[in-house]
Amino acid sequence: MHKDAEPHEDGGKREHVGAHMVSVFINGKRHVVPEHATIMRAIEYAGHQIIRGAGCREGFCGACGTIYRLPGDYKLHTGLACTTLVKEGMSLTQIPSVPMEKAVYDLETLTPDVSAILQVYPVTFRCVACGTCTKACPQGLPVMDYIQAAMRGDVAAVADMAFDCVACGLCALRCPAEIIQHEVGILSKRLTGRYLRKESRELDDRIAEVRSHKYDGEYRKLMAMDKAALSKLYYARDLEP
Amino acid sequence: MYPDYLAGYVKQVERTRPKRLELALTGEPVFPPMTAAEREDVLTKYHPDYSKGAKRPVRVGPNKGEEMTTEVAVLMEAHSMIRPKLLELGLREPDYETDLLIIGGGGAGCWAAITAARQGVKSLIATKLRIGDANTMMSEGGMQAAVSRTDSPTRHYLDAMGGGHFENDPALVRVLTEDAPEVVRELENLGVIWDKEPDGSMQVLHGGGTSRKRMVSCRDYIGAVIMRTLMDEVRNHPDLISIREFEPAVELILDENGHCAGAVLYSLDTEQFLIVRAKATIIATGGFGRLHIRGFATTNHYGATGDGLVMAYRAGAKLKFMDSVQYHPTGAVFPEQIAGFLITEKIRGAGGQPLNRFGELFVFPREPRDVESAAIIRECSHDRNNGIDTYVGRTGVWLDSPIIDMIHGEGYIRRQFPGMCRQFSRFGIDITKEPMLIYPSLHYQNGGIAINERCETSIPGLYVAGEASGGVHGRNRLMGNSVLDYNVFGRRAGHYATEYARTAKLGRLSLEHIAEHARALKREGIDTDMISPLILPSYTPEDVKIQQLARLGNIPAMHSMLRSRFTPEERRTRP
Ligand SMILES: Cc1cc2nc3c(=O)[nH]c(=O)nc-3n(C[C@H](O)[C@H](O)[C@H](O)COP(=O)(O)OP(=O)(O)OC[C@H]3O[C@@H](n4cnc5c(N)ncnc54)[C@H](O)[C@@H]3O)c2cc1C
Ligand code: SF4
Ligand code: SF4
Ligand code: FES
Numbered sequence: 021m022h023k024d025a026e027p028h029e030d031g032g033k034r035e036h037v038g039a040h041m042v043s044v045f046i047n048g049k050r051h052v053v054p055e056h057a058t059i060m061r062a063i064e065y066a067g068h069q070i071i072r073g074a075g076c077r078e079g080f081c082g083a084c085g086t087i088y089r090l091p092g093d094y095k096l097h098t099g100l101a102c103t104t105l106v107k108e109g110m111s112l113t114q115i116p117s118v119p120m121e122k123a124v125y126d127l128e129t130l131t132p133d134v135s136a137i138l139q140v141y142p143v144t145f146r147c148v149a150c151g152t153c154t155k156a157c158p159q160g161l162p163v164m165d166y167i168q169a170a171m172r173g174d175v176a177a178v179a180d181m182a183f184d185c186v187a188c189g190l191c192a193l194r195c196p197a198e199i200i201q202h203e204v205g206i207l208s209k210r211l212t213g214r215y216l217r218k219e220s221r222e223l224d225d226r227i228a229e230v231r232s233h234k235y236d237g238e239y240r241k242l243m244a245m246d247k248a249a250l251s252k253l254y255y256a257r258d259l260e261p
Numbered sequence: 262m263y264p265d266y267l268a269g270y271v272k273q274v275e276r277t278r279p280k281r282l283e284l285a286l287t288g289e290p291v292f293p294p295m296t297a298a299e300r301e302d303v304l305t306k307y308h309p310d311y312s313k314g315a316k317r318p319v320r321v322g323p324n325k326g327e328e329m330t331t332e333v334a335v336l337m338e339a340h341s342m343i344r345p346k347l348l349e350l351g352l353r354e355p356d357y358e359t360d361l362l363i364i365g366g367g368g369a370g371c372w373a374a375i376t377a378a379r380q381g382v383k384s385l386i387a388t389k390l391r392i393g394d395a396n397t398m399m400s401e402g403g404m405q406a407a408v409s410r411t412d413s414p415t416r417h418y419l420d421a422m423g424g425g426h427f428e429n430d431p432a433l434v435r436v437l438t439e440d441a442p443e444v445v446r447e448l449e450n451l452g453v454i455w456d457k458e459p460d461g462s463m464q465v466l467h468g469g470g471t472s473r474k475r476m477v478s479c480r481d482y483i484g485a486v487i488m489r490t491l492m493d494e495v496r497n498h499p500d501l502i503s504i505r506e507f508e509p510a511v512e513l514i515l516d517e518n519g520h521c522a523g524a525v526l527y528s529l530d531t532e533q534f535l536i537v538r539a540k541a542t543i544i545a546t547g548g549f550g551r552l553h554i555r556g557f558a559t560t561n562h563y564g565a566t567g568d569g570l571v572m573a574y575r576a577g578a579k580l581k582f583m584d585s586v587q588y589h590p591t592g593a594v595f596p597e598q599i600a601g602f603l604i605t606e607k608i609r610g611a612g613g614q615p616l617n618r619f620g621e622l623f624v625f626p627r628e629p630r631d632v633e634s635a636a637i638i639r640e641c642s643h644d645r646n647n648g649i650d651t652y653v654g655r656t657g658v659w660l661d662s663p664i665i666d667m668i669h670g671e672g673y674i675r676r677q678f679p680g681m682c683r684q685f686s687r688f689g690i691d692i693t694k695e696p697m698l699i700y701p702s703l704h705y706q707n708g709g710i711a712i713n714e715r716c717e718t719s720i721p722g723l724y725v726a727g728e729a730s731g732g733v734h735g736r737n738r739l740m741g742n743s744v745l746d747y748n749v750f751g752r753r754a755g756h757y758a759t760e761y762a763r764t765a766k767l768g769r770l771s772l773e774h775i776a777e778h779a780r781a782l783k784r785e786g787i788d789t790d791m792i793s794p795l796i797l798p799s800y801t802p803e804d805v806k807i808q809q810l811a812r813l814g815n816i817p818a819m820h821s822m823l824r825s826r827f828t829p830e831e832r833r834t835r836p
Contacts, residue, residue, distance in 0.1 A: 058598050064800040067809065071507070071529050071797070074563045075394030078602050079684060080485055081562070083394055103687055105598065117391075122496050127452060159683070179454060184482065184679055187489065206493050209486070210452025217454065218461030223408050226442040230414065235439065238415040242422075243431040254423035255297060260411065260473045261288040 045111040059086050059101040059112055073114040079103045082188030082202075085158075088112035098156045098190040118189035120200050125207075132211040134173025141204050144170050146197035153191035153201055159184050163191045163201050170204050176216050178208035262689055267595070267698070270649050273620035274659050274696050281622060282667050285612055294625040300632045307635040307642065309555045309588060309701075316584045321781040322574050329583040332552045336571055338782065339791035342511045343525055343534055345772035352514070352770040355523070355538040359385040359503070360762040361755075362523050362539035364510045364569065367395030368484075368744070369727030369751035370545035371491035376755025378501040382762060385537065386495070386502065387526050389509035389546075389564040389796065393492045396547050396562050396728065397747060400484030401680060402607035403476035404748070405741035406441035408463045412473040414438045421742055424470040424629045425735025428582070433733045436714045437742065440749040445477060448748065452490050454479055467610040468740035469590075470629040476741045481605050481680040483744060508535065509568065509796055512775055513542065513576040513723065516768040521576065521723035523770070527796070538770060540762035541722050543754045544569040545747075548706035548728040551798040554586050557703040558601025568794030569729035573710045575778050578718045581731035582708025587738060590615070590633040592702020594657035596688045601702045604660060604681060606630075606740040611677065612668045615699070616659040617647035623658075631737045634701040641700065649698060657700040662692045705743065707736055716754035722765060726754035 042055045046066055053062040060077065063070060075083030084101035091109035101114055123140045130136040137144055144167060153163035166181040182205030191201045229235070242250070263271055284291050295303070305311050316328040319337050329337065361377050363370045366388030377384045386392065407417040417438040422429055445463065449455060456464040456478045465474040479486040495502050510524040514536070523539040546569030550561025559565075574580060591609070593602040609615075609626040615633075617623050617640050624636035641648030641656045648656035662681075666674050674693045675682055685692045709731030716724040727747035734742060782789075799806065 056597055061598075061800070065802060067801050067805040069797065069799060069801065070563075072390075075390055076399045076562045078399060078560075078599070080399045080482075080680075081391075081394050083391060103598075103684070122493065124497050124499060126497065127494075183454075183480065183486075184683070186485070206489050209454060210490055210493065213449060213452035213454040213490070217449070217457060219449075220408065220457070220462045222410055222462050223442060223445060225410075226408055226414075227446060230439055230442060235414050238413075239418065239435050239439070242415060242418055243435060247427045250419070250422060250427050251297070254419055254427075257416075257419060257472050259290075260467075 042106055042108040044106050044109070047113050048111070053106055055106065057106050059088070059099070059104050059106055060084060062106045063101065063114070072116040073101060077102045080186060082186035085115040085118070085188040085190050085193070086112055087115065098158060098194070100158045100186070100188060103158070115193065118193050120189065120192055120203070122203050127210055127214055130211060132175050132215040134171070136175070136207065136211055137170050137173060137204065140207055141200065143197070143199050144204050147171065147199060148197055150196060152194045152196065156190045156194040158188060158190060159186060161185060166205060167199060167201055170208060175208040175211045178205060179212035182208065263695065266652070267649065270618055270659070271695060273618065274616055274661055277616070277620035278661065278664060281614060281661070282664055285614075285664065285668055290625055291614060292622045292625040295628060295632060300628070303635045303639055304631060307639040308631055309557070309638075310585050312555065315555065320785045320787060321778070323577055323579045324574075324583070330554055330586055332554050333549070333567065333570070333583050335789075335791060336552075336567060336793040336795065337574055338787050339789055339793035340782070341575065341775045341778060342527065342792055342794070343772070343775065345775045348525065348534060348536065348772060351534070351536040352772065356535040357385055357537045359383055359537065359539050360541070361385070361758055362387065362537050362542045363545060364524060364543065365389075365395070365545035365547060365727075365729070366392035366504070366506070367545060367547050367727065367747065368397035368488060368491060369747035369754065370543070371495050372748060372751025373543050373545060373726060373755035373758065374495050374502045375491065376752050377759045378498045380756070380759050381501070382759045383501050385505065385539070387505045387508050387510055387524070387537065389507070389568075391506050392495065392504055393488050394562060394564060395488065396550075396565060398484050398488040399560070399562060399603070400744050401481045401603060402468065402605035402610070403466065403478035403483050403741050404744035405468065405471065405475045405739070406445045406477055406745065407438065407473070407475055408442055408445060408477065409465050409474060412475055414441065416473055417441065417475060420470055420472050421734070421739060424739040425737050427735070429735035430732035432714050433712070436753070437733055437745060437749050441745055444745065444748045444752070448487060448490070451494055453486055456480065466607060467627060468606055469609065469627045469633060470739045476607065476610060478607065480676070481607060481678045487744070509794070510572060511568070511794055511796075512772065513572045514538070514770050514772060515576060515720070515774055516770055518768050520721045520765070520767065522767045524572070525772075538767065540765040540767060541724065541758040543716070543724040543726060543758050544573055544710065544729050545725070545727050545751065545754070546729045550703050550705070552795070553798070554703055557588065557701070558592055559703040560589055560592060560601060560603035561703070563797065566795040566798060567706065568796065569725070570710060571794045573718065573723065573725065576720055576723070576774055578720055578723065579711045580708060581711045582736050583731070585707045585736040586703065587630060587705035587707050588634040588701035589704035590630055590637055590701055591660055591699040593697065594655045594700045595651050595698040596690075597651070597653050598688065599684060600655065602684060603702065603704070604697055604699055605678070608660060608662060608665070608678065608681070611673070612665050614661045614664060616661055616696070618649045618658075619647070620659070623647070629737055629739060637699070637701055651698070655700065657698040659696040660699045661696045663694055663696065666693055705738055707734055707738055714753070715757040716750055717757065722761060724754045724758045726750040
């Protein structure tokens with residue numbers, strides 16, 4: 021296929037590979053796009069209106085999972101379309117969505133240990149430690165390690181390792197054991213936040229103060245002030261270093 | 262590593278750093294904060310809201326005659342996507358019926374659904390992209406909440422009012438600041454992992470315009486953590502909450518008594534219009550960054566096109582502060598691939614400093630956002646010419662990040678800003694060792710649909726929460742107050758709309774207000790081929806777009822999104 025990618029092939033004005041342009045195959049069709057484009061920009065440059073496959077456009081939401089191959093390379097690569105740059109001869113396609121089911125559970129009835137994993141995502145224990153998920157992760161997370169931690173019931177470790185997960189689902193797509201790693205990650209994060217963190221006494225006190233209407237009087241005073249009075253107070257307030 | 266033409270400027274930053282570090286370590290302000298008069302001066306001269314053509318009076322609707330940001334006024338004066346006549350059957354036999362229709366699946370929308378579910382009321386979330394594909398997912402730096410002992414909700418109130426130039430709605434600001442501590446606890450109960458001190462107390466940092474350290478955070482992924490928690494919880498109630506993705510609302514439906522009775526959805530997959538009949542409706546559609554106001558790059562998600570404003574306005578709701586736009590001081594300028602990308606204000610909260618081409622500080626790093634942005638624009642303007650140019654014609658100033666590790670200790674940046682580190686390292690820049698090139702980026706819709714503390718609009722049965730609403734932040738929002746906003750008001754909207762839906766009785770459904778809007782355009786002699794809501798922006802190159810638009814006849818709706826990108830002036834200059 022990458023034979024066609026040679027720049028000598030001629031095909032109309034937008035087909036011309038000039039300086040700073042590369043040719044890529046989008047859904048199997050050759051397009052010439054700027055070499056500094058991300059995959060997402062390239063798809064749009066080619067004239068597509070993206071509907072599925074874009075959300076944040078900045079690497080936070082995981083909507084833009086993409087698979088691609090490069091010339092002379094047998095590997096199937098995975099990436100986020102919004103943060104991966106095009107390369108000469110790249111052959112790519114976006115994944116509209118990865119079908120998978122999130123389990124329904126009640127956080128209040130779970131405990132932050134292996135029993136929660138067993139109960140909510142029993143499939144986790146099928147992991148064969150092949151490492152495919154880690155290789156697929158566009159965020160560079162140690163996915164296999166966090167799945168292993170989940171099997172040990174160390175949900176705090178899962179939460180830490182999966183913290184930067186964008187839930188693109190590329191790991192799940194590639195996993196031979198059909199595990200939904202990012203959902204295991206979200207469950208572990210919620211268990212950690214809910215049960216494993218020391219609660220803040222200061223926060224308790226503040227909530228109690230608000231509930232006992234401690235600030236009512238002060239609010240009433242401030243709300244009754246006109247712009248000039250409020251402004252004076254504002255510019256005179258002290259700043260914590 | 263920066264290319265050679267920029268590397269020399271990086272040297273300037275390194276040259277001045279020891280002195281600046283010394284100053285930062287004293288704890289005193291590293292640059293004198295501006296006085297009220299100085300703020301006023303830089304804003305009127307350099308803030309984009311004041312540039313030529315930035316605003317103009319809108320010619321139709323409830324705010325007729327008032328100034329609005331030009332790009333917004335154009336949307337308000339555009340055609341509806343639908344022909345009411347063809348939907349009459351649907352109004353009699355709706356496609357979906359629900360107690361509560363929630364338009365938008367971001368933070369505010371999810372909170373509303375969770376709150377309704379807790380009270381046993383059914384809701385339907387109709388959202389444009391996937392649930393969670395929203396600005397909420399992207400928030401980085403943190404949320405303000407007066408949780409520390411030296412702070413108080415009333416102090417928070419004063420800071421927010423000052424940031425908004427004292428034009429904010431006082432009742433809304435009170436609710437915002439007073440509900441904040443409770444919201445922190447509620448989120449923790451749902452499983453949000455806050456950054457904490459070893460004793461369990463909340464880690465707090467400064468943001469622009471805060472007089473106390475008040476920013477609570479989840480590293481630099483607060484949005485991802487909160488959004489995924491809320492989404493997960495929403496999906497834990499399939500019996501009470503149904504979700505329709507890729508089905509944005511395009512118009513509201515009123516009943517014969519003028520009460521809100523649901524909305525018309527538009528399926529992006531099948532290009533059908535679908536009718537939802539609902540006892541109460543909540544608009545939680547977020548902001549409008551993708552309108553690229555004044556041609557600015559934006560930090561916002563793909564679906565941020567201000568649709569809620571358009572729908573509510575056509576139905577007769579009043580808008581507030583639509584003449585003001587927030588530009589975030591620190592959007593990425595280099596590399597080109599991430600132009601506009603948000604660099605969280607938490608960087609400046611932690612000690613990061615903006616510097617000009619000579620490596621000089623030129624502004625206090627923690628001014629309110631509009632002031633900070635205007636100061637950066639001034640530094641890059643022809644008046645000062647102190648910006649650094651990139652090869653593609655952008656200009657920016659430095660944001661010195663390496664100094665943060667020198668202030669707080671090695672490893673601090675990696676721990677606190679994993680998201681920022683990753684984004685830049687993808688392009689070969691190590692922000693722990695090199696500064697970032699920045700320029701203001703279109704960030705937030707300061708104004709929006711007018712609401713009260715119960716999130717009610719002037720239309721009975723219509724509620725609004727989050728960035729789509731107007732009044733909470735006046736003409737300028739402080740960092741951390743919008744994450745707080747959608748948490749506080751999302752919950753409230755869910756609560757009060759639920760209360761209303763329990764007893765609401767709907768009359769015959771009607772789209773008469775759409776027909777009336779068309780008549781108003783005619784009366785005013787407005788000639789436009791714009792269609793709104795915009796739904797999605799188009800990044801198709803102009804030559805390709807023209808080839809797509811050459812087709813005759815009924816333009817499929819997918820292409821109408823492209824079509825709506827042409828303004829009448831542009832049309833005339835095209836072949
Ligand atoms: C990059 C970035 C960083 C930020 N960082 C911070 C921060 O650190 N601290 C802070 O306080 N604030 C921050 N903000 C601001 C804050 O995140 C947003 O203001 C807030 O999340 C808005 O929440 P929302 O629920 O109102 O709207 P959103 O989260 O934007 O949700 C709107 C939803 O409505 C949907 N929608 C839009 N139109 C339609 C339609 N026609 N029909 C149906 N659905 C529709 C969208 O797809 C989306 O799901 C940041 C914003 C951005 C963009
Ligand atoms: S862990 Fe899986 S879902 Fe999460 S970012 Fe990596 S590949 Fe995507
Ligand atoms: S891909 Fe699946 S089976 Fe392989 S290591 Fe990852 S989770 Fe385990
Ligand atoms: S569009 Fe959100 S991660 Fe790429």
